[in-house]
Amino acid sequence: MSRKTDCLWKDRRHILWFPITFDKYRVENGRLYCQHGLFSQREHECLLYRILDISLTRTLGNRICGTGTITLQTTDSSDPVLVLKNIKDSRAVKDLLSDLIEKERVSKGIAGREIMVNSGMGEDFDGDGEIDFDDYR
Numbered sequence: 001m002s003r004k005t006d007c008l009w010k011d012r013r014h015i016l017w018f019p020i021t022f023d024k025y026r027v028e029n030g031r032l033y034c035q036h037g038l039f040s041q042r043e044h045e046c047l048l049y050r051i052l053d054i055s056l057t058r059t060l061g062n063r064i065c066g067t068g069t070i071t072l073q074t075t076d077s078s079d080p081v082l083v084l085k086n087i088k089d090s091r092a093v094k095d096l097l098s099d100l101i102e103k104e105r106v107s108k109g110i111a112g113r114e115i116m117v118n119s120g121m122g123e124d125f126d127g128d129g130e131i132d133f134d135d136y137r
Helices: 060-065 090-108 112-118
Strands: 007-012 024-028 031-036 042-047 051-057 067-074 081-088
Touching: 007 090, 024 090, 031 081, 051 090, 060 067, 067 090, 081 090
Parallel strands: none
Antiparallel strands: 007 024, 024 031, 031 042, 051 067, 067 081
């Protein structure tokens, strides 16, 4: 049985300019997949709409090599932080991911507050029947 996949982006972690590592990343079917290892492989996935925040770090060495590291904060309990290390054209990839995340949220009708509530971050700790985000301070 064939499964239709629309790979929107894929890359490997780079060393200098060369993608010669065994860390692979790809975006398809509304998910971000991270695969690590050669002999013993580990793959994890995160639904795009569960990504809350994206940051980009580019050291001087990264800028010289045209790479950067993208850090993703998620509501996924198994992988709350995903790090895409030494990605080629990292600024363009970060922008692409931001757009894809927003499109996934819109297509599923999910707002930022719903993500907080559904992830367990919006619980009623004081028992008054209301979700107070001040309880997290």
